[in-house]
Amino acid sequence: MSAQSTLAPPERSAPRAGAGANLVRRLAQSPEAGVIIACVLVFVAIALDAPTYTSVGNLQVMGRDLSQVGILAIGESLVILTGGIDLSVGALAGLAGILAAWFNVNQGMPAPLAILVTLVVCGLVGLWHGMMVTRLNVPPFVITLVTYTVSQGLALAITSGSPINNISPLFSNLSQYYIGEVPVPALFFVAAVVIAWFVLERTYVGRQIYAVGGNKEAARLAGIPTGRRIAATYVASSVLAGVVGMLVIGRMNVADPSVGPGWELTAIAAAVVGGVSLFGGEGRIAGIAAGAILLEFITNGLLALKVSPYDQQVVQGAVLGVAILLDRVRARYFGRTRR
């Protein structure tokens, strides 16, 4: 080695196997592939056992559910990619629904204006999170927990605990309309996935979000405006929570102040199952979307299989545990360790 450069990376020891084996190996190395395969397996397994599972009606239900948890998971993942966490998304989604209904019913605003104002409020909440995190170094966990509490409380305070009825039909049109057989909210989820993928993979801003999450100091020294990138993810997360709030009240045709809190945990779970590292910088949109879909397949599947509601959460938790266990085993065998 004395005369030769030592810089060449060690080749991954891949014994010359057939192309098929190589493909399997490559798939096994990617955390996204695992989740997607799990989605397919779970779907097929439940479908074989419960015929109603694959009915158009049920698929539509799952599509609408996905618009809730899935869109929250996308926003949540953006924040987690920067190494943060947003605990407020569920409660904020709930509050957004209440706000929009309240503006619409109690303040007499036309529905489009109510939606716009609510989304702006959500955006400002996200900006507040971003500022506190980047300017004052408040831990994301703490500042978003504050918003979680305040949002939950505000929703109850505005409504005195009782649902707001008689909201504009525009909301329910938004949530209950179909294009072909596809419910519109599911399209919102698809749009969120596509836009997030495009921004993260194909724009400089997106790549810089990964850089900030992967190594903040490196990003800063390279001249990337780290504060702005981080703040932007909080804004996106909050605005997406607002969108979910709109879809939820439309779906139920009523703004119920008890809806929302708790969903952030499902969103975080979807992100983690989908391969997002809680330390930041790692995780791709395909995996996150698949993570959300997998959780929905399981939740809905338990209903289809008529598992007792009392046991459902236990099963969900167990399935999550197994998924994470399998992922760690995979990471261990294929070297690409995630912290």
Added chain:
Amino acid sequence: MTTAENAPGRAVLARLRGVHKSYGPVRVLDLPELDLYAGQVVGVVGENGAGKSTLMGTLSGSVHRDGGEVEIDGRPLVPGSTEAAQQLGVALVSQEFPLVGQLSVAENLLLGRRPRASRRRVLVDRAAQRAEAAAMLTRIGLSPEAIPVGREVRTLPVPTRQMIEIAKAWGRDPKLLILDEPTSSLGPVEAEMVLGLARQLADNGGTVLFIGHRLDEVRAVSDRVLVLRNGRLVADLTPEEADEERLIREMVGGEVAHDEPRTPPPDSPVLLEVQGLTADGLGPVDLALRAGEILGVAGLMGSGRSRLVHTVAGAQPATGGSMRVGGEPYAPKGPGDGVAAGIALIPEDRKEQSLVLFASIRANVVVSVLKRISGPGGLLGPRRERAEARRITENVNVRMQSVEQPVGSLSGGNQQRAIFGRAFAAEPRLLLLDEPTRGVDVGAKAEIYALIDRAAEGGTGVLVASSELEELLWICHRIAVMNHGRIVAVLDRADCTKERIMTAAAGTAVRHTEEEVMTNGAST
């Protein structure tokens, strides 16, 4: 201090006037006047905490200076902005490899900017990115075949990442290139390349600020050598003036004390007996260590030095063989068993493996004696704890303001002393050291050697693994040389020469120069 005599008639590239920076009450940098000239490689040496990093940070914008003016090429540098510094042509190659492990080589090389050939402003142009990244590697003499630009950086070895870092800085066409110990993790070939690049930039009218620990290297590459001590510029030398002794004297601020050569202890009982010990990448190893003896472990990178120490400590599981400590069978299942058997391990990485940096010195040093100092029911009294912390730190002479200050606020040498204090407080029979003076400055090294001596004189057996041969030759009674996980030679102090150690370390197949042993060792 005038600096003109070193560069008559040259244009000033960086002009610093009254630049200063303090952290709390400590003034870490104070430069009334300093000019850096175009076309020169300027070496900067100093102990840890002398102000080298702060000087670099001030010029590169990562440190917000408290006051004073900095001009680069006649234009003022706004304090505390890396963007502003980059726009003025300052590029920093830092020691900490600021790369994003999860991104590709190409994305790292163009971090924070767009490919020049790309007209897209928002969308990533991957083809242009890859092409420019490959060109950047080629420009510093690397072949893009050796470093695939699509690879994730974290899958690459450390020396490669260092070279990527250099390519990144080079690609910005810097006027002032700051290299912070760029060769410490590189093999000889790459180190040579980097020195060549520094020379090339200077010959083309740029300025290179070269911060180095290896004095011979700094002297060889520099046109001018600056010595910093306690944040001040204490010497401004030509390479001819800057011989090793002079540099060390200026860095330390006085003559370095040389101890008398040590004598091995009289025959004392065998403390540690290892037979056929094997572990992942280690063994089988046989070895015996007497009480009061200092046994060195030498070897190239990857020879198993660290592994041996860690296996004895119980920090790495043994897969076979047997050990006895003080005659008793010893089969550790984890480091806890080692501690219970009276073994103290001081690992090589202070920040990662030894200290909770943000916690107080007190909290860090008393952990080894918590059981002893806690009262009935396992309760700790704050007064007792503080008194114990003071006793421990005084015992090893930690220089600090109070035991309540964060241990991370101490200099490297003082941190290391605190760690020794913690280990000594447990009154170990056997002290295991892995790179005991890594990242510790010249003056502090001598004090750490004195601490090791003191432990041995008190009857503690010491096993010390180090990549610095001088260090082992200086402090050890015997040196075991390792190669491929086995001990291939055990040399008595009288027989020890660098050549013999190196020959044994390299085995018969490959012959390594001394240089290589040192650089390889440094990147372990």
